[in-house]
Amino acid sequence: MASSPIWASRPKTRGLVLDVIRAARSISRVELAAATGLTGATISEVVRELMGDGLVVEAGRGAPTGGKPRTMVQLNPLARYSVGVQLERNTCVVVVVDLAGRQVARTSFQGVAMPPERALPLVAAQVDTLLATAGVERDRVLGVGLVSYGPQDRRAGVLLTPQPTDEWLNYPVTRRLTETLGLPVLLDNDAAAAAVGEYWMGAVDPRSTYGCIYMATGIGGGVVVAGAVYRGSSSNAVEIGHISMDVNGDECPCGNVGCLENYAGPSALVRQALATPGLAQRLGLDPTAADVLTEFARIAAAANAGDTGARGLVERSARYLGHAAVTMACLFDVDAIVLAGPSFAVAGSIYQTMIQQEMDRRMFARRAHPVRIVPSVNGSDAAAIGGAVLVLQSELTLGRPRPDGEARPAPAGAAGLH
Structure with a gap:
């Protein structure tokens, strides 16, 4: 007997x-029926299945509406977990989040500026240790979201840069890490991940x-439209x-000239500070340091404390970023722009004010509408949390395929999560 259209698309229905x-x-x-357009009978059946899988639980009665109080349902956050790994040029952040996207464990370490054959086993070991320390059962882990800089080939799972x-x-990278972690x-x-993390955590209007x-x-940059990341033709957009x-x-290693990053990025500010007479010594900057984020944090802290030299550098960077933010708003007609990442976490107030x-x-x-400049709700770990959220979203949202175009095999104990 032929199945009806609604049951033929059952995974999408469950995901919705x-x-x-x-x-x-x-x-x-x-x-739920009103929000999804599905019939009451379909909603009852799907919710029953989701409860049977442990993904949804009943949560008491709703407020009286003139009749019998309605039974409420909500996610069971402890039913599934995902891992986010944010890989920077010399640092790595690993987080574990529950089904609601809430962070339950975190670690970070330096020293991954080495060939991938040596770096990825270190990353895998940290993931294993963090899951064990957090007491998260492996068969409840949906997967790992590995986020990093571009350009990338998401389908092939490779970075297209020699960094x-x-x-x-x-x-x-994805194949090797999958083999190591199982x-x-x-x-x-990383920017796209940070962007979608805001949606998942309810920090923005979902529409x-x-x-x-x-x-x-x-x-980096990202744009989200009604909960979906704008990808462009190769997922190297914005x-x-x-x-x-x-x-x-000046020519940038990317091939372009006069790039924003070379005027306003943390590495640029560190170079500028080192070239400013007396400033590097006053701030205790190390001209041989490989950790750009730590050196930039010294500049930001001094700027926040009122050092005029450091403040001038940060404000100059903020003006450039303001130009870039206006360009983003003109191209995509956005309602808001979120400032995310570790560098904004240490100097966000200056950047937010000047970009606004x-x-x-x-x-x-x-004159048509304002654009709000707001800090990320996920702070310095926005990309790592967003990476974990992307794994959750690939399981929970309507018709979201894997980057490689194949159906994702459910881990043990997670059958039918779609």
């Missing part, structure tokens, strides 16, 4: 219902279009750090 429950935090079956060493170029691994851009500027050692601020500027001023003054559509 589960995502609405996640977004609502707590919701009745009647409200931090030449051996990383075209190295099969868990599915998704590769994505909105918003941007994200992500700043760690470099500068690389805001490599838009040209000066057509006569530039936006209010110069955005093309400013």
